[in-house]
Amino acid sequence: MRTLTAQMSNTGRAWHLYVVLYGETEWPTFRWERTGPVPTGAERRAALAALGYEVAPGAVWSWTEDSRVPDDDSTPVLLIAAVTVRDRDGGVA
Template sequence: MSGPGLRAQMANSRGLWRVYVVLFGAAEWPAFEWERAEPVPTLAERAQALARLGYQIAPGCCWEWIEDSEVLGDPASPVVLIAAVDVQPLTVWGPE
C-alpha cells in the first residue's frame, strides 16, 4: 500500500469468496459475499462489489495476491489465498 489509505481484501472462507474494506477502529467492516467457491470473482465482479460498498480501486492500483495457511505455523495446513488492493471512496458526480 502506498501511503495512508484504505485497503480492500478478498479471501475464500467457508467455501465462499468475500471482499471487505479494512476500516481500523470500526466495529464492522463493509463486506460483500459471493454465493460460490468457484470460479474466483472476476475483476469486473470485484469492482461491482466494491462499488456496492461505496468504494472503487484507487488509480494506478491492482490486486495483489498472498498465500497464508488456515492453521498458523502448520506447513501441512490448507492454503488460504488473500487478494488485496488500495481503494478510495466512490466518487459521486452530480449537479452542484
C-alpha cells in the same frame, strides 16, 4: 481523497470482499456464495461499487497465501488478495 485497503479471501465456502476500516467493529463486506472460480476483476469492481468504493488509480490486486493454521503448512491454503481503494463520490465511507 483518503485511501483504504480492500481484501478478498475464501473461507472454503464462499469468497468475501471487505474494506478494512481501522478502529471500526464492522467493515463493509460483500460475499459471493461460491468457492470457485475466483471473482473476476469486473465482479470485484461491481462489489466495491456496491459498497461505495473504487480501486484507486494505478492500484492492482496483489495475492498472498497463508495457512489456515499458523506454522502448519500441511493445512489448506488460504488465498488473500488486497488492493488500495478510495471512496466513490457519494459513497458510504
